[in-house]
Amino acid sequence: MQLYSFFNSSTSYRVRIALALKGLDYDYRGVNIRVDEQKADGYRALNPSKGVPLLVEDDGTALSQSMAIIDYLDETRPEPRLLPAEPLARARVLELANAIACDMHPVNNLRILGYLKNELKVSEEQKNDWYRHWIAEGFTAVEALLERHGHGAYCFGEAPTLADCCLVPQVANAERMGCDLSAYPRMMAVYQHCQRQPAFQQAAPSRQPDFIA
Amino acid sequence: MQLYSFFNSSTSYRVRIALALKGLDYDYRGVNIRVDEQKADGYRALNPSKGVPLLVEDDGTALSQSMAIIDYLDETRPEPRLLPAEPLARARVLELANAIACDMHPVNNLRILGYLKNELKVSEEQKNDWYRHWIAEGFTAVEALLERHGHGAYCFGEAPTLADCCLVPQVANAERMGCDLSAYPRMMAVYQHCQRQPAFQQAAPSRQPDFIA
Structure with missing residues (x-):
């Protein structure tokens, strides 16, 4: 699993917390949004929303939007749950x-x-x-x-x-x-x-x- | 069930669509955000976030944030599902x-x-x-x-x-x-x-x- 992230992006930070709470390993890929790296062609091909974070599974499945990523992690790696069942x-x-x-x-x-x-x-x-x-x-x-x-x-x-x-x-x-x-x-x-x-x-x-x- | 809504608020409109797709009845309570009715004391007591929509269950449980409301409706009134299971x-x-x-x-x-x-x-x-x-x-x-x-x-x-x-x-x-x-x-x-x-x-x-x- 790879996480495209910027150290100071709070949406990236949310996902990093979720990954850490679940004890999941991942490759960290820094995207410097201060110098518009998210707008470069290569990254836009990966994420047309031009933002961080982006989670990429080992099979190449790429998912953007921090709230969607954390819900997806909770569905696929449920322990510990970050969204209660009740x-x-x-x-x-x-x-x-x-x-x-x-x-x-x-x-x-x-x-x-x-x-x-x-x-x-x-x-x-x-x-x-x-x-x-x-x-x-x-x-x-x-x-x-x-x-x-x-x-x-x-x-x-x-x-x-x-x-x-x-x-x-x-x-x-x-x-x-x-x-x-x-x-x-x-x-x-x-x-x-x-x-x-x-x-x-x-x-x-x-x-x-x-x-x- | 009551929905506090403004006709032209797109977050209220989201929830109205979800309620209609699920065929749920509710009392419509208009809140005119053009004249700041959401900031009046009575409404703030109900919803400290001072926004619409707000869903209120018959037992008085009040829930704000359109994305939370639609997820809640999907959990409590699951048919038809608006969030897939896979x-x-x-x-x-x-x-x-x-x-x-x-x-x-x-x-x-x-x-x-x-x-x-x-x-x-x-x-x-x-x-x-x-x-x-x-x-x-x-x-x-x-x-x-x-x-x-x-x-x-x-x-x-x-x-x-x-x-x-x-x-x-x-x-x-x-x-x-x-x-x-x-x-x-x-x-x-x-x-x-x-x-x-x-x-x-x-x-x-x-x-x-x-x-x-």
Whole structure:
């Protein structure tokens, strides 16, 4: 199995966490999205969506979209399960995971910040305000969901799920961008718990072969 | 069962399609996101994410996030299935659905276009360019995924799936915004096929109780 990934891409980071939690080995293939390697012809032939991550099975089957990849891993390598079997427990995991994957990550990723800067010529301050605005909107919802439905050391219980795979990279990004996260104590407790676990540590950006300090 | 929805919200439209395909009855509760009804205290108490759609079961269980809601409906009311059981078929459906749900819809929804206009003071032309840029990026990927993996009258085969639930509202939006969609013939053939089916017609914005012409 191969994973095309960029050390600092939070969607790649989600999949790395899932692979580490399941104890799966894979070849790491770095794709530097800062210099548009994902747009090169060779990579586009492999992944027409021009993004990372991309999972490639030994038979050549290639799958994009982090949420699809983690679901696929859970179907084909079910232990430990990252999506619970019970419908409402599963729904709560997907609700929180999608609050991050649909409402937060897409509006603050590299291509959007690049468009704001290069096409719309917004100032550095306006770009930072944009980033912080969507982080605050999103984490306010995440904290409320955790207050209502969260329990245990992870988002939902005493074992990690897809929700934790999505939460950790998003919080790490917000920390890196200097956001004030003091309004989300429950979320931060989950984040800090995850960061102490070996699988999460192994998946961290600084531990990847393509890491740039 | 109740569905909090806005006629013109494409995430609400996705869930309406899923409910119609499954033949499920529900009470329609309109939430006018054009005048910020989703931010009112009463609705925020129900849904701290301040969005539509929201599904509320008769026992009061409330679930947000369209992708979580459709998965939940598929788990609790499985016939007809919108997510295939076979792992790779399921992965292809989720890959295409998330290419729309994560890469396209979030960057062009009402709150983002509102921020561009009201906070960043971009011109109408810049806002339209933004919209068309992400539509073209996204549908180019969707068309490539359909060329590689699509088959049959729907996205994947002769029965509708979650992929079709996501595709139809996104294409309908792009049409409404006057985007040129001639570069995506396979996608448009699927779209037109869906639009001829009663369940998709029943879920259309113009057929909802809160429709505003």
